[in-house]
Amino acid sequence: xxxxxxxxxxxxxxxxxxxxxxxxxxxxxxxxxxxxxxxxxxxxxxxxxxxxxxxxxxxxxxxxxxxxxxxxxxxxxxxxxxxxxxxxxxxxxxxxxxxxxxxxxxxxxxxxxxxxxxxxxxxxxxxxxxxxxxxxxxxxxxxxxxxxxxxxxxxxxxxxxxxxxxxxxxxxxxxxxxxxxxxxxxxxxxxxxxxxxxxxxxxxxxxxxxxxxxxxxxxx
Amino acid sequence: xxxxxxxxxxxxxxxxxxxxxxxxxxxxxxxxxxxxxxxxxxxxxxxxxxxxxxxxxxxxxxxxxxxxxxxxxxxxxxxxxxxxxxxxxxxxxxxxxxxxxxx
Numbered sequence: 001x002x003x004x005x006x007x008x009x010x011x012x013x014x015x016x017x018x019x020x021x022x023x024x025x026x027x028x029x030x031x032x033x034x035x036x037x038x039x040x041x042x043x044x045x046x047x048x049x050x051x052x053x054x055x056x057x058x059x060x061x062x063x064x065x066x067x068x069x070x071x072x073x074x075x076x077x078x079x080x081x082x083x084x085x086x087x088x089x090x091x092x093x094x095x096x097x098x099x100x101x102x103x104x105x106x107x108x109x110x111x112x113x114x115x116x117x118x119x120x121x122x123x124x125x126x127x128x129x130x131x132x133x134x135x136x137x138x139x140x141x142x143x144x145x146x147x148x149x150x151x152x153x154x155x156x157x158x159x160x161x162x163x164x165x166x167x168x169x170x171x172x173x174x175x176x177x178x179x180x181x182x183x184x185x186x187x188x189x190x191x192x193x194x195x196x197x198x199x200x201x202x203x204x205x206x207x208x209x210x211x212x213x214x215x216x217x218x219x220x
Numbered sequence: 221x222x223x224x225x226x227x228x229x230x231x232x233x234x235x236x237x238x239x240x241x242x243x244x245x246x247x248x249x250x251x252x253x254x255x256x257x258x259x260x261x262x263x264x265x266x267x268x269x270x271x272x273x274x275x276x277x278x279x280x281x282x283x284x285x286x287x288x289x290x291x292x293x294x295x296x297x298x299x300x301x302x303x304x305x306x307x308x309x310x311x312x313x314x315x316x317x318x319x320x321x322x323x
Contacts, residue, residue, distance in 0.1 A: 026290050033297030040301045047305070048312050070250045074243060081239040084280045091229045198280045205272045208246075209265035213253035217261075 021188055028192045032199050035162075039203055042158065046151050046210060053144035060148040061214035063128065063138060065119065069212040072115045073204065079108035080201040087194040093184030098177045105197070106170045109163055116160050123149070152211055159207060162200045169193045228285050238279040245272050 014020040050057045086101035127135045128149050136145040173193055176182065182190055249268040257264055278284045283291070 022287055022290075025286070026293060029290050029293050029297075033293065033300075036297055036301055037304065040304055044305055044308055047309065051312070066250060066253070070246060073246050077239065077242045077246065080242075080276060080280055081235060084235050085232065088229060088232065088235070195281055198276050201280075202273050202276050205276070206266075206269050209249055209253070209269050213249065213261075213265055215261055216253040217256040 017185070021191075024188050024192060025195075028195050032195065035199060039155075039158070042151070042155050043206065043210070046155070049144070049147050049151065050214070053141070053147070056139050056141050056144040057148050058215035058218055059138040060136060060145050061211060062216060062218065063126075063136070064152075064212050065122075066212050066216065068115060068119060069208055072112055073208045075108055075112050075115070076201050076204050079105045079112065080198050082108060083194050083197045087187075087190055090182055090187035090190040091184060093187075095177060095180065095182070098182065098190065099174055102170055102174045102177065106167060106174070109167050109170065113160060113163055113167070116156065120153075120156075123153075129153070155207055155211065159200065159203050162203070166193075166197050166200055169196065230279070230282075234279065238275050242272055242275055245275075 010017055010020060014023065082101045082104040086098050086105060089095075089097035089101055123129050127133050130146040130150045130153070134142065134146055134149070136142060136149070139145055170193070173190060176189070245268050249265055252264050252268070253261065255261075283294070
């Protein structure tokens with residue numbers, strides 16, 4: 001990221017501000033595409049193992065708390081909404097509104113991570129963490145059950161790591177906005193970090209049904 | 221606003237409606253998971269997730285205002301993801317379907 005003292009200036013390689021903004025947006029999307037491929041590999045591993053062990057995956061999935069998962073999805077969607085409102089405030093050049101919406105986003109992101117930590121802790125208590133102490137009551141096949149929980153931890157863990165990075169980026173944005181770096185004519189970092197935050201939300205939109213909602217009716 | 225760009229600012233109402241749509245879809249996908257749809261459970265879950273993804277991408281990520289070049293890059297990325305998924309599944313799903321000569 002360039003030094004912000006000159007952020008309003010048009011860099012010499014661009015003809016117009018609009019072109020400069022477009023180049024930044026395109027760069028961000030290319031980064032997000034690499035992230036899609038990164039997560040794509042894990043979704044693929046999940047798909048292959050689920051097709052091999054559909055029953056084990058259904059039973060193991062049903063041991064996750066669906067209500068906590070759904071509530072956390074709502075929390076994350078709320079944070080995406082406050083994020084887009086922060087970007088909108090930036091487009092309109094309303095500095096105070098940007099700061100408040102970013103703080104709300106940060107708080108909601110923190111709540112999501114807190115709930116996630118609680119869920120992971122439950123898994124440790126229940127011995128559902130893959131490794132020497134692993135024991136899953138639902139099915140006799142402990143190996144495939146460990147695969148499900150390995151994927152659960154890898155995927156939610158990688159997602160949570162992205163959230164932690166996002167939280168850091170939000171703090172950076174709040175500090176910079178307070179210093180008055182962004183206005184209606186220059187708000188590219190707010191816009192791009194917004195894209196990142198929504199991307200992380202989209203990953204969760206797929207993780208939630210795939211990890212929590214497999215064949216729920218079997219259990220009830 | 222200055223003349224620098226056709227920076228469309230969506231109304232707050234648009235975002236509120238999209239947000240309410242996302243919450244409604246979350247409730248629906250959770251409820252549908254408890255209904256026995258057989259093999260269509262996965263289809264329903266992924267169809268709803270795709271709708272939510274489209275809502276977030278089109279409205280919150282401003283894809284509907286983005287340039288053709290940016291859209292082309294996104295389409296290219298999704299194409300590579302499709303190649304990754306379909307070729308790998310094409311391998312795993314057909315193992316044992318075709319016999320291996322000499323074995």
